[in-house]
Structures are given as structure tokens and as C-alpha cells.
Amino acid sequence: MQLCSILGAVTLLLPLWEVGCLQLSINSKPRAPKAPTGLGGALRRHKRSWVWNQFFVLEEYTGNDPLYVGKLHSDVDRGDGNVKYVLSGEGATSIFIIDENTGDIHATKRLDREEQAYYTLRAQAVDRETNRPVEPESEFIVKIQDINDNEPKFLDGPYTAAVPEMSPLGTSVVQVAATDADDPTYGNSARVVYSILHGQPYFSVEPKTGIIRTALPNMDRETRDQYVLVIQAKDMVGQMGGLSGTTSVTVTLTDVNDNPPRFSRKSYQYTVLESLPVASVVAKIEAIDADVGSNAEMDYRIIDGDGQGMFRISTDKDTQKGVLTLQKPVDFETRASYTLRIEATNRNIDPQFLSLGPFSDTATVQVTVEDVDEPPVFSTLVNKMVVSEAAKVGTIVGTVSAHDPDASNSTIRYSIDRNTDLERFFNIDATTGIISTAKSLDREVNAVHNITIFAMESQDPSQVGKGIAVITVIDINDNAPVFAIEYETFLCENAKPGQVIQTISAVDKDEPPSGHRFFFALTAEAAGNLNFTLRDNKDNTASILTKRGGFRRQDQFLYHLPILIVDSGSPSLSSTNTLSIRVCDCDPDGIAQSCSAEAYMLPAGLSTGALVAILACVLTLLGKGPSFWSCLS
16 A cells, blocks of 8 residues: 555545445544444544555446546545545546546446456545645556456357267267356356257267267267257356357267178179170179278179189279179080179278178179170181192192081181282182192292181171181102302312312201201212312211322313212202312412413413313313313323
């Protein structure tokens, strides 16, 4: 409390409860005791001070006149008008006014505690003429007294929440909270209790905490998956006259795997054409699961039936349907129907719901095969045949056979696809399918003939089947051996007797390519020549050797040596191959330097007999002279 330097004592008047105010009296000096009053007599004070430093005024006053707050009074005031009361501080003159003569304080505006809970003011008594204080300035508070003028509000509403279906009774869902702007320290204006207006009997709310809980056990999402609750918060502890506010709470039941898959029927029937390609979809079978998401995922399998191996089933991950596909070709003439037993099983099973029963279901699927008009089918798709290259025209090579797979069993007519037999080496009997030669064959030209055979239904020519005949031509020994290459043989003039001047080998077009045995020899006409001889090396090669030395280009620069080559076939074949041997001038290492006949001149003393001999050899080479072999001697 602030002391007053002038006031002798402070007397407190009776509170004016009817207007919610206090009246404050100020004494200027000590006074003699008086008879008792309504307060039990005047209080005698030895120190001056404010006894009360607060006034109380109710908020939200709605009267037409200014609201009386309280009264200030000083003992210095003799009632002669010499004392003037002055008010300053928060809201002075704008909200609070004071009668300078009487000290009465009034509020001129409607006050709201929630906007401002109290005002700090200063009071002073001054001499009216001199305007000097007769009391020191003192501070006091006008406190706005709360009334219940604010309803509870859910600042975070509306709410959304989720709780798993099948939850036990009393499972916590969500907590709501309401706030009340009234004074929580005064009365029950801000004391809130919660209740549920809409959402029973499924949910309840705790009155004090606002926690919402399930009120029924085992609520089923598949029956109802969402609830909208209306929650009320009421102040005054829920008593009559309290204010209230509401909010909504949307509660969604989340799914748990409490439902097994179920087929809508116990048996299904589907039809497929026997021409359906392998891997084609036969049918899509659906088992319904009331759950959602991963709880509705399932696997399908074939557990029984005579169609196992012919069909397979898998799960479409987007639709959760069972996709039945063909694994092997079906044939109406072989089997007209198949029966399968299909099982659908939940992929993610919650152990706590196993007591509800198996999370699977079965159904029977019957697949009927429908007949289609199919083209003829060859008994063997690829027919392998052999024929000798010595076969005469008209020789039978083999027979192909096709049949109509349909019940009509139409007669078949055969033909050759000439795009695969352009030179028409073969013919086929249209009725019997017998293939025969139409031309002479040569294995060395074409060892394998790969021809396509058409089989056509006589009743429906558009139904054509295709087969293949692979005809291998068997070799006969009809090719004589020959030199492996065209040899160029050089003979040095200084060659010695018995020197190997060439090694030869042979080839044969007949089979086998590397299995022949060749024999080499000089022909009978050349066997007695004095210049060269032949040695068979017994390894399919032969060596040509000199019989003498002293070869001279000017005497003869070119020799022709006929060689006989015989193969090991049955019967064997032979050929005569001529080896040309050129005489050359060689260096000391045996390297030919010059082999041209033009390189020498005839000697000046060349005899007439030598010239005649040379001319005779030339004529012999031209076929107009004596025996060729006389030139080799």
C-alpha cells in the first residue's frame, strides 16, 4: 500500500455489492472516537494509507447509464467544495470518469475481461483553488470481474481419426480438447465437461479428458466403415445455464484381414477352341475378398483335376483375379474336356483371426474343347530320305503321309512347293505321297535337297498342311582324282641325279573328303624315260626325282611328265595329269634366276641334225610329228 502524507486515517465504507463496487474513504487527520456505526464505529488510524487497492466491476454491463465503480473520499474534504478529486492512468477519462466533487467513479463503456482483465489507475485529492495536492497520489486497480460469457471452442476441430475394425471395447480413438476464454481461476465459467451428442452406441467420450473410445466391441468395417460423431463441450461443469460448443469427429474403421476369399460360384464352365495357341488366356476367375489392400491379396493354384499340366493359373496383381492360361496344345479329337479344382488363398493371414476359419476357398472349373476345321497333319513333320546319285529317273526316294485330324477325315492330296525345288529334281504322287526322282542327281553339285510338301484336304482346298522332306544324295565314285593344285616345277641346270624337284598330291570330289587313298605312277609311255622318275610316298603324295644331271636349256628348256593318279574307290577311277618341268639357270643356292627360252641364242655350230630334232619335238607338241615320248629321251 502507498502511504498518504496528508491523510490521517482511512475509513473503509461498506462495499456496494449490489453494483459490484467498493467505496474508499480518506481521512485527513486523526479524529476523536465516535459512537459505533454500522461498521462498529469509525476506525482510528495512526498511519495514513489506502486500506483497499482494488475495485471490482462486472464485465459486459449492458445498462443505459454509466456503471458505478466506487467512491474516493478524503477527510480533508469538509464538503465545502474546496477539494477536487482527480483520476489518471489506464482508461482514465476514456473509460473511467470521476466526479471531481464527490469522488464517485463510473465506467462509461462496456468492459470485456477477455480483452483486458484489469486497469491500473492513480487517484489524487487536490485543492481546488491552488490545484495543489492535499494527498499524495496513490495507485489502485480496477479488476474486471468475470461472467460466463464465452462458450467452449474446439480450436483443432473438426477432427479425423482412424481405429482398426474388430478393436476391443474401450479402445482409444482420439482425444479432443476445447478451450474457454473465461477466467479459469474464478468460478466454473471455464470448467468444461465433454459429452457425445451423436455417435452412440458405437463410441463414448470421457467427460473430463475428452478421450473418445470405442463403445462396442468388434465393429466390422465391411458392415460400416465410417462414423461421424458430434462432441459437445459445456462449461459450468455441465450445469444448467452453462455455455457449450460442438465439433465433429470423423472416425474411419481401418481394415484388418478378417475375411477369407470366396468364389461367387462353386463351379465354372469355359470353352476354348482347339486351335488356341499355347500361353493364351482361357479364363479369368475371381474370388471376392471383402477386405481391401494387402489384406485382399490372394494366390490361386490348381490343386486337383485332370487338367494339371495342360493349364496353369496365376494372380493378376491389379485385379486379384486368377488368370487361367493354356500350357499345352489341346486337341478336340484327343480330349474334349478338362476338369480343374482351383483354390484361392489369402496371401497375408493375420494369426489372431485364424479362429474364424480357413482363409481360402475352392471352386471347380470345367474347360470344354471345341472342334475347329484343322489343316492336314503330317505323321512326321520332317521326313528324312536318302537316294544314290546314280539313281535313274523315276527311282522312288520315299513316302510322306498326312491325315485330316478332324472327324470328317477328308482325303489328302500331295504336292511339292516348287519354290523349294526350282530345278524339279523330284516328283510326288498326289494320292499316295510317294516321292521319286525326276532328273539325274549329282551329289557334287547338290548333296542335300530340302523340299516342302503340301498336304491339302480334297473337300476343302483352303486347309493345307506343310511337311518337310530332307533328301540326302548318297555318293558314288564318279570322279577321278586330279592334282591338288596347278604345279609350277623348276629344274636347275646343275641338278644332280636323284634330286627331288617336286612333291605332288591329289584331290577327289567324291566322299569322304579326307578319307581317300591315292596311288601315283608314271604312265606306261613315260615309265622308261631317261630324265625323271616318280616315287609314291604312300601318304597320298609322290615325289618327282631326276634320273640324270647335266640339263641344258639350250638343249631343251621344257619337259612334260605324264603322271597317273588312281583312287581307292570301288570301282577305282584314275586320271592322267601332266606335270610341266621348266629348266632354269640357278644360282649356287639353287634359286632359279632365268627360265626363259628366249634367253639363249642357238650356237653357231649347231648341227642340222639338232635343228631337225628340235623341230620334230615342236611338231610333236602340235600333234603333227613323231611320238611325244621320243622328245623326253
